[in-house]
Amino acid sequence: MILFIHGFASCGLGQKSRLLIEHFGRDRVLTPDLPFSPAEAIAFLDRLLDEQPVELLVGSSLGGYYATRLNQERSIPSVLINPAVRPWELLVDHLGPQQRWCDGQPFEFTAAHARQLETLYRPRLRDDERYLVLLQSADEVLDYRAAAGYYGGHEVVIENGGNHRFENLADYLSVIDHFLQRNQAA
Numbered sequence: 001m002i003l004f005i006h007g008f009a010s011c012g013l014g015q016k017s018r019l020l021i022e023h024f025g026r027d028r029v030l031t032p033d034l035p036f037s038p039a040e041a042i043a044f045l046d047r048l049l050d051e052q053p054v055e056l057l058v059g060s061s062l063g064g065y066y067a068t069r070l071n072q073e074r075s076i077p078s079v080l081i082n083p084a085v086r087p088w089e090l091l092v093d094h095l096g097p098q099q100r101w102c103d104g105q106p107f108e109f110t111a112a113h114a115r116q117l118e119t120l121y122r123p124r125l126r127d128d129e130r131y132l133v134l135l136q137s138a139d140e141v142l143d144y145r146a147a148a149g150y151y152g153g154h155e156v157v158i159e160n161g162g163n164h165r166f167e168n169l170a171d172y173l174s175v176i177d178h179f180l181q182r183n184q185a186a
Contacts (some may be wrong), residue, residue, distance in 0.1 A: 001028055001029075001030060001052050001053050001054045001055060001056075001060060001087065001131055002020060002024055002028055002029045002030065002054070002055070002056045002057075002180075003029075003030045003032075003045075003048065003052070003054045003056070003057050003058070004016065004017040004020055004029060004030065004031045004058045004060075004063070004140070005034070005045065005057060005058065005059040005060070005063030005066050005067055006031075006033075006034065006060060006063050007054075007060045007061030007062040007064075007065075007084075007143065008061060008062040008084075008087070008091065009017070009062050009100050009101050009107075010060075010061075010097070010100065010101055010102060011033050011097075011100060011101075011102035012030075012032045012033045012034070013031050013032035013033075013102075014102055014168070015165070015169075016058070016060055016081065016105060016169055017029065017031040019170050019173060020058060020173075020176075021116060023173040023176075023177065024177075026032050026063060029186055030046070030048070030052060030093065032048065033081075034063075034066075036107040036108075036109070036113070036115065037113060038066075038104075038113055038116040038117045038151075039116045039173075040141065041066060042066060042069060042070070042104060042120060043160065045066060045070060046070070049070065049074060049076070054076060055077070055080070055180065055183075055184060056074070056076065056077050056079065056176075056179075056180050056183075057071075057076050057077070057078040058078070058079045058080075058081070058082050058176070059078060059081070059083060059085065060080075060081040060082065060083075060166070061081070061082055061085050061141070061142070061164065062086060062087050063083075063085050064078075064080035064081060064082070064083025064133075064147075065084040065085070065087050065117070065120070065133050066120075067080060067083075067108075068080070068083065068125070068131075069120045069122065070116070071125075071129050071168070072122055075128070075129070075130075077130040077131075077132075077179065077180065077183035078129075078131050078132070079131075079132045079133075079176050079179060080131060080132070080133045080134065080147070080151070081134050081166050081169065082134070082135060082139050082141075082142055082144070082147070082164055082166055083133065083135060083137060083147050083151075084142055084147075085142075085146045085147050085150045086121065087117050087173045088115070088117040088118040088121075090112040090141070090142070091109060091114055091117065092114050094109055095109055095110065095111060095114070096108065096109065099175065103109070104183070106139060118119070118161055125150075125151070125153070125154070129154065130183050131151055131154040131155060132154075132155045132157070132176065132179040133147060133148075133151045133155065133156045134157050134159070134166060134169075134172055134175075135147055135148060135156065135157065135158045135159065136158075136159050136160075136161060136162025136163060136164075137158060137160050137161060137162065138155070138160075138168055139162065139163060139164045140164055141164040144158065157172075157175070
C-alpha cells in the first residue's frame with residue numbers, strides 16, 4: 001500500500017495522487033485529507049499507519065516534512081516531492097484565515113500550528129532511512145537547496161527548472177516504482 005501525504009492547504013486527491021493511482025492502482029494508494037492542525041495530522045497519519053500495511057510514503061511539500069517526521073520511529077521508504085524542511089519559517093507569513101485550494105474549505109492557520117510544526121522538526125536523519133527526494137530548481141515556494149542539503153546523504157534527484165507543483169511527476173513514476181521495488185527486496 002502507498003500512502004500519499006499532501007501539502008499545506010491541499011487535499012489528498014489531487015494531480016499527484018491521481019497519477020499515483022493511475023500508475024499503481026486505486027486499491028494500492030491511500031489519499032486521505034489531513035486535519036489542518038499539524039499535531040492532529042501526525043496523530044491521524046500514525047493511526048493510519050497502525051491500521052494499514054503501508055510500504056511506501058509519498059509526501060509533497062509539507063507532506064514530505066510529515067513523512068520525514070513519521071520516519072523518526074518507523075522505517076518506511078519515502079518519496080519526497082519538493083519537501084519542506086523548516087515549514088514553520090515559511091508559513092509564519094501565512095497566519096490567519098486560509099482556504100484549501102482543492103475545494104475552498106476555510107481554515108485558520110495559527111501561531112500554535114506554526115509551533116507544532118517546529119516541534120516536529122528533526123535536526124538529523126539516520127543513515128538507514130530510505131528516501132528518494134525529487135526536487136526542481138525553479139520551485140517558487142521552497143528553496144530546493146535546503147532539501148538537497150538536508151537529505152544529502154540519501155537519494156536526491158534535482159531537475160533544472162520546474163515549479164513547486166512538480167507538474168511533470170508522470171515522468172518519474174517508473175523511478176518511484178523502481179525505488180519501491182528495490183526497497184521491498186531489501
